[in-house]
Amino acid sequence: MLNLILFGPPGSGKGTQAARLVERYGLLHISTGDLFRYEIGNNTPLGLEAKSYMDKGQLVPDSVTIGMLKNKVLANTEVNGFIFDGFPRTIAQSEALDALMTELDQSITALIALDVSEEEIVDRLLERGKTSGRTDDNDEAVIRKRIGVYKGETTPVYDYYAQFDKSIRVDGIGSIDEIFTALCLEIDRHL
Ligand code: B4P
Numbered sequence: 650m651l652n653l654i655l656f657g658p659p660g661s662g663k664g665t666q667a668a669r670l671v672e673r674y675g676l677l678h679i680s681t682g683d684l685f686r687y688e689i690g691n692n693t694p695l696g697l698e699a700k701s702y703m704d705k706g707q708l709v710p711d712s713v714t715i716g717m718l719k720n721k722v723l724a725n726t727e728v729n730g731f732i733f734d735g736f737p738r739t740i741a742q743s744e745a746l747d748a749l750m751t752e753l754d755q756s757i758t759a760l761i762a763l764d765v766s767e768e769e770i771v772d773r774l775l776e777r778g779k780t781s782g783r784t785d786d787n788d789e790a791v792i793r794k795r796i797g798v799y800k801g802e803t804t805p806v807y808d809y810y811a812q813f814d815k816s817i818r819v820d821g822i823g824s825i826d827e828i829f830t831a832l833c834l835e836i837d838r839h840l
Pocket residue numbers: 657658659660661662663664665666681682683685702703706707708709710714734735736737738742773774776777785795821822823824825828
């Protein structure tokens with residue numbers, strides 16, 4: 650099985666590229682951001698809790714996020730592999746994901762990080778905020794807060810997988826097609 654983590658700062662293109670990678674490699678795409686937005690759209694207790702953090706640019710607590718991710722994975726064990734998008738975002742989430750993979754007799758194949766500068770991210774997210782209806786995208790202060798959280802809490806996840814020789818960097822600046830080609834080259838090396 651091919652189990653990939655698509656990694657990078659908010660707005661680096663994880664969701665954009667994941668949609669294409671799923672078509673090419675037949676993996677199940679699990680985006681914790683999309684799962685939270687689905688819950689928010691349905692006004693569930695989980696959605697209401699998640700929204701209170703997302704609107705401020707903070708991470709949803711690990712206990713909530715890990716439980717939701719586990720349920721999604723365990724309900725879909727008959728797949729060719731997973732593409733995790735926006736998860737893990739903390740060391741605790743990384744350890745929980747590894748434990749879950751071990752439970753399933755699986756492992757993470759690689760973490761691929763999209764490298765994008767802070768200014769490019771702010772521009773992309775403000776642009777998306779004009780049409781997405783996402784409250785976390787139309788306030789520059791919230792976007793900068795998300796970037797700060799990424800630097801503080803999420804970048805250690807790259808080093809966590811690097812210690813197992815699983816972390817790879819790909820340039821996230823360029824056209825969507827160019828970045829997709831670079832990602833496929835890296836993934837094909839691991840097949
Ligand atoms: P996410 O939904 O994961 O979203 P994201 O980081 O904002 O975006 P992504 O990188 O997927 O960017 P996209 O492709 O859309 O997280 C939202 C929030 O949910 C978090 O802040 C947090 O509160 C919560 N959350 C989620 N997971 C969590 C977890 N594990 N633990 C705790 N909390 C969690 O691209 C962005 C824009 O750029 C788009 O408009 C796109 O069209 C554009 N774009 C993409 N590629 C481009 C390119 N090559 N050139 C120009 N523009 C491009």
